[in-house]
Amino acid sequence: MNTQRLMNTAKALVADDKGLLAMDESNPTCNRRFAKLGIPQTEEMHRTYRELIVTTPGLSESISGAILYDETIRQRKNDGTPFATSLADAGIIPGIKVDTGAKDLAGHSGEKITEGLDGLRDRLAEYSQMGARFAKWRAVIAIGEGIPTRGCIEANANALARYAALCQEAGLVPVVEPEVVMDGGHTIERCCEVTEEVQRTVFSQLYKQGVMLEGVILKPNMVLPGSTCPKQETVEEVADATVRCLLRSVPAAVPGIAFLSGGQSAELASARLNAMNVRFKARLPWALAFSFARAIQQPALEIWRGQEANALAAQRALCHRAKCNRAARRGEYNAGMEDYLHAKQVGVLCQ
Ligand code: 13P
Secondary structure (H helix, E strand, O other): OOHHHHHHHHHHHOHHHOEEEEOOOOHHHHHHHHHHOOOOOOHHHHHHHHHHHHOOOOHHHOEEEEEEOHHHHOOEOOOOOEHHHHHHHOOOEEEEEOOOOEEEOOOOOOOEEEOOOOOHHHHHHHHHHOOOOEEEEEEEEOOEOOEOOHHHHHHHHHHHHHHHHHHHHOOOEEEEEEEEOOOOOOOHHHHHHHHHHHHHHHHHHHHHOOOOHHHOEEOOOOOOOOOOOOOOOOHHHHHHHHHHHHHHHOOOOOOEEEEOOOOOOHHHHHHHHHHHHHHHHHHOOOEEEEEEOHHHHHHHHHHHOOOHHHHHHHHHHHHHHHHHHHHHHHOOOOHHHHOHHHHHHHOOOOO
């Protein structure tokens, strides 16, 4: 295991107040999002959209790494350049989603187990050859009546740890993503309790599998009330609950925490990340960064709608969201950045 290389990659992924862009939607997820906007759900449209993303001018000023999907890492720009090469040339580290999706966990109604360990060593070797330097695996933990169970948490944590160990063996930094999903009417306190238990279990398993924590990025959920919970805490309360929970459960050796957005609006995700950095940045052992898919891409996708004529405006929106999130890492984001004219004046808007 090339320890130094792993540590350098992990550090680079959270350096300079940048963060990750998740563009690794599986085909079913990508098709669902395309269908909502009337975009044809073809391999060529997936490619066209991903080319729009990777060729966005100025993206590397805010984005350190981009997570690709199996189909995407095999695709090329119109000029024949593979997407992974194009990203690397722009100074963005290419990564790859390697799980094969969350399936129903036998004997555990309402719970999921993420699959993809079979053959993973060979797939990692191939992705590494294609230029990937980090990988991602997402476990899904739902909150509800009597769930999550220990059986679900332990099975997912074990799979995450086996995936992470295989990644490090192959020289790829594992992005470890145990997502406690926000669907449901649960309170923020319940989310905090479950997230803490999940993180403790994940780190116990990472330890048992010999994973080097300095060469890992954690991709957790923020600690939030359920989406249908009547009580919705303020941005500052969410920031406090999230940092308190992670301080209890995430070892200081981990270089960076890159949050998923999980269905929050783009603006709320930026505001909450910003509040965490304003209130705690100087006192934390790890960087608090982002690894958003929807909270970076959604506004751009809604502008693009599959139309070439909208491509430039979509790229501007993508770049704008990336810049807002970099500002949030610095604790310099504010709602004014969402205002077009103000954003232009302060240079948050892309050309
Ligand atoms: P969202 O930011 O849309 O939650 O996606 C992050 C991700 O990579 C999910 O695996």
